[in-house]
Amino acid sequence: MAVKFADRMENLKASEIRELLKLTEKPEVISFAGGLPAPELFPVEEMKEVAIKVLEEGGKQALQYAATEGFIPLRKAIANRMNTKFKTDVSYEDILITSGSQQGLDFSGKIFLNEGDVVLCESPSYLGALNAFKAYGPKFIEVPTDENGMIMEELEKILDTTENVKMIYVIPDFQNPTGRTWPMERRKKFMEIINKYEVPVIEDNPYGELRFEGEILPSLKAMDEKGLVIFLGSFSKIFCPGFRIGWVAASKKILEKYIMIKQSADLQTSTIGQREVAKFMEIYDLDKHVEKIKAVYKKRRDLMLQTMKDEFPEGLKYTYPEGGLFTWVELPENINAKDVMAKCLENNVAFVPGGSFFPNGGKENTFRLNYSNMTEERIVEGVKRLAKVLKEVLNK
Ligand code: PMP
Secondary structure, three states, X not given: OOOOOOHHHHHOOOXXXXXXXXXXXXXXXXXXXXXXXXXXXXXXXXXXXXXXXXXXXXXXXXXXXXXXXXXXXXXXXHHHHHHHHHOOOOOHHHEEEEEHHHHHHHHHHHHHOOOOOEEEEEOOOOHHHXXXXXXXXXXXXXEOEEOOEEOHHHHHHHHHHOOOEEEEEEOOOOOOOOOOOOOHXXXXXHHHHHHHHOOOEEEEOOOOOOEOOOOOOOOHHHHOOOOOEEEEEEOOOOOOHHHOEEEEEOOHHHHHHHHHHHHHHHOOOOHHHHHHHHHHHHHOOHHXXXXXXXXHHHXXXXXXXXXXXXXXXXXXXXXXXXXXXXEEEEOOOOOOHHHHHHHHHHOOXXXXXXXXXXXXXXXXXXXXXXXXXXXXXXXXXXXXXXXXXXXXXXXX
């Protein structure tokens, strides 16, 4: 075959993780590997009614092309929600609707990265973002983290000594994969550093509203004095991912670039999808829906963490997420989580080995567990199976 692909395809090799994850899809496997929301919480009946209303009230517009920026009532509802929940001060004109926040990640790479440019990210970070950026051939520098997220002294050291840092990608709220959240002090310090070095920041925040205890923290965007923070939001985890509706909130000069790229990528996000989400928010109470999701996930988190505490061998470290979908486990350094995963599959339980969340490799002794997508019964059974394997591996 004489087909020649673009060089960038070299950056996107099929991952062994993806192959491994295929094995987790068998029904007998209790999989903590995915990051899926709980489908039993999707408002199916309500959306039937909403779909009919949208078509009856404005069917022709709903089925027509529309503005690249997105449906104005939806953008207004989003701006309002961001300002209330995350203490920002944005208007609908600062918002572009995207096809999931994943599209915002791809656009960020396209807009900021030339081959060889430097991206800073937390170590570890969200695999889907790293892969989206990889297509543009950057160099990743991982900023060390602790239980409170990115370590600011390390960030400053890197910024001091590195040329050509084009963007910093962060997930300050219930991070994927670790479940960690940056406390207020760190957010403030981060923004002081950003205002000094003036580097664009991609603040990826699909989980911030899913806080099970305490108050939602102000976003980085809320402290953005110089228009450097690009906030990526999403309905995937607070509503349902099937609509593929997310957004970018950014200052005018930056948002213009996203709008241009959006136009050339796919013209606009689905007109009817945007109208349905906006209509749901108009006639139902999204806050109430989010409360329902949080109550269910909190119970699942509690149960997973309690069962881990009861069943896991002594001495393993894992995070205690205050919200979101994930916890993160660290094994002793000489244990490779991929080997543990192979044994787990024999016992019909699965997780995601952590190595691939580090763009430059390393920390193979880690793994991510998801608790949102599994019934309570299966959480207990799955963690017990996992604990049995861990005891065997660790000879405990
Ligand atoms: N960012 C993070 C941190 C995620 O975990 C995800 C989904 N797993 C996304 C972005 C993409 O979400 P979506 O495209 O559905 O909005």
